Amino acid sequence: MASDTTGKPQPATLRVGALDAFIASDGAISLLVVLLGFLCGTVLILAVGRNPANMYAALLQTLTGFDITRGTWNARYIGEWLTASMPLILCGLSMGFAARTGLFNIGAEGQYVMGLTAAQFVALYGPRISGLHWALALLAGLVAGALWGALVGWLKARYSVSEVVATIMLNYVAYFLSRFLTQLIPAANTYRTPAYPETALLKNALFERLTNGSRLNTGLFVVALCVLFYWFVIERTKLGYELRATGFNKEAARCSGIKVTRSITASMAISGGFAGLAGVIVALGSFGYGRVLGGLDNYGFNGIAVALVGNSTAGGTLLSGLLFGMLASAQPLMQSRQIPKEVTWIISGLVVVFISLRAGFRMIAEWRQKRIAEKGGTRDE
Amino acid sequence: MDEYAIEMLEVTKVFPGVVANDKVTLRVRENEIHAILGENGAGKSTLMSILFGLYDPDGGSIRVKGKDVRIRDPNEATALGIGMVHQHFKLVHNYTVTENIILGLEPKRRDGTIDLSGAERRVAELSERYGLSVDPRAKIESITVGMQQRVEILKILYRNADILIFDEPTAVLTPQEIDELMSILKRLKAEGKTIILITHKLREIKEAAERCTVLRRGRYIGTVDVAGTSEEEMAAMMVGRAVKFRVDKAPAKPGDVVLCIEDLTVMSAKGHPAVKGLSLDVRAGEIVGLAGVDGNGQSELIQAITGLAKVHTGRILLEGRDITRLSIKERVEAGIGHVPEDRHKHGLVLDFRLDENFALKCYDKAPILRKFGVLDFGAMADKGETLIGEYDIRAGRGPATKARNMSGGNQQKAIIAREIDLSPRLLVVAQPTRGLDVGAIEYIHKRIVAERDKGRAVLLISFELDEIMGLCDRIAAISKGEIVGVVDAAAAEERAIGAMMAGVRGGVRDGGRGREQGAS
Ligand SMILES: Nc1ncnc2c1ncn2[C@@H]1O[C@H](COP(=O)(O)OP(=O)(O)OP(=O)(O)O)[C@@H](O)[C@H]1O
Ligand SMILES: [Mg+2]
16 A cells, blocks of 8 residues: 655656645635635625625626626726736735745835836936836836845845845835935925926827726836746746745855855845836826825735735736736725725735635645545555 | 553554555553664654654554553643654753753742742752753753753653653764763663664664664564664664675775865854864875764864865865865865755755755756756756666655655755765765665765765765774874874774874874875
């Protein structure tokens, strides 16, 4: 009955069916968790005496633009959904990249603010050449977010400063710095700057036409590129291998010749870069003027939840960002259907809580494997 | 009928891809020292983890002192009088011995404060009674590994354990400490305790245990009376074939000097010199052993050679090239391989797959590295398969196994496989066979000799004089950071080396510089 575990490849492993592979995978857990979250949301709506079908109608409208009650179709909703998802996905990638390389980047918010601020300045003062102008703004936001992250990485690598503490501090520094700098702009009042020139905007005429005038913009390409970049670097490259090795065991990485100070700094820089780009996309995609921030936008913090549900993989984070984006952009539609918009927050909150039940699902998976082994899934001798 | 303290009947434990325990039966008599012997990955630690409540078994039953029990967690094990000394100690370093021992069950005075002096008295009493000579007030960070282990023993005695499990307790000890531990075990037995001892060292089983249960590949092979069974018989029972204890090797044919250490001084982490003006040569085609008691500068010396520690003064030359200031990477490139002393800290990325661990030193070269910084994970897995087969590494899921989920000995084999596979010009090996079973030791020794015969230089650090005497061509004794003498292994006497390790000069002609010994 026992499996023979010599070095020879095949016979040693238990045969595991597709179902078991699925149950054991992180993706399945996330999916179950999301379903569970919606189930709870549904029960909650019933409990307060509303019709849960209205919530699903609102969600359907967000996803497809199709209004099932009136039988009308408006693609603008799809555009708004994607627009809301973009910074969430990017901040999820930011958090996820750090997590995959053994770091806890709680500072995506600050990196986001730095990216946003840098983009606003380039938008107002950069060369007004169409194509070049917004590209420069993207670059500036990327660099600003990356530097803000790299600083933390370097402090950690060089002086063992906890990245958690450092990023939290830098979140506030970024916020006040942004307010201070933006208010220095001539003709800025306490909440906004003059409007940007057209050349700075991430507007995309095609997307606008397709989505009936939504705010969906060129940022979508940036997000797509970032998801690809993330997957490629983490899963396929030498750099990703080095960063992961350093994240898991700094000493062993050092021992095998990896330059760990550089690795940790690079991890945080890349992580910050994603968040910085999120800032640019919000600044130049959703607004036509620079903002003097009156509070945090919270995309950075929501990114933590996005990465968690997406298991810090590229595809998972993309899907989970779309999910959170859907919940956020469905709020007004829900309210118009007498569903309290707080339900969406409860659902996202529950999803995050349930994710921590992962251990429980692991146990089920192990239990099933055991049963297979008992039934003779192993090679007989 | 015997009185059994522990009966584990037909216990089964399955991990993904591997049956770690397959209907294993273990019967331990009241008040005996019972050894468990088995190859790396045979399932010894798993069996003990089940007994201590760390894993839930998938089948079988457990009886403690005749009563059927289910042990769901370590607290329940403790309540049943079972205690375990783990291989990796779980002590708080800036606490005192007593504070560590009472952690979690602090004795309270009536006003709610902790009765530390009362606890200290009890710890002192226990230490006295079992001959542990532990100072209850010493800080953990200031005592030796051997002492820390005794604190772990005290910790379980303090919780009134009468069944004590030791999982490879001697793997971290120096030979002197091992002798002391053996007498502690006997003392514990004399005081009425029951002891389960896991070890790969047959000599220790012979010395301390009465009976021995042998496991192989997760299965129960048998239980023997130690007195009536020879070491060879036990080894054969566990590996399934006869094992050679002596290393077969032809005389060395030393070539040019590969590693040349000149007047090297290295500071310890605390800032005083750990290696003092040391000079040593290692030639191509020879194995030089560094014999010494732990803490005499061996660790610092290796770290200086491999680039983990800074050189204070002096030079290190590799094939005539000064590498004193090179980075770790540059040294790897120059041809230094390193089996580190602390495998969890320096040797492995525990959360990496096995094949990713194999790749740690060759991921930046073909065939694994391809164009544009892309890695070929298929090639990585292939390499993994090869090494797994070659070194008989037991891993449930092959190259995809997480290093964390492998048995201690198989982790060690993986590191050695990776380093030897690079076939570096200079191989620095620290404690290569610590935690390995006799079959694996035989194989690893053979591979190290094969490297030598290929013309590589090998520097070996081991606390085990047997290993050094059996494997090396020349032996350098180190004491207090200085080479006390260098002798030819063939002509070496164990006593003389022992004396040199204690700092008595002898066996050299040039005052410890150890230059003249290589063939010239
Ligand atoms: N947590 C785990 N997850 C998956 N597999 C495991 C786990 N722990 C142990 N194993 C597997 O179970 C088998 C037995 O491991 P165990 O640690 O009990 O061996 P061992 O006899 O103690 O070996 P060693 O002498 O090397 O310490 C090994 O094949 C190992 O890979
Ligand atoms: Mg073990």
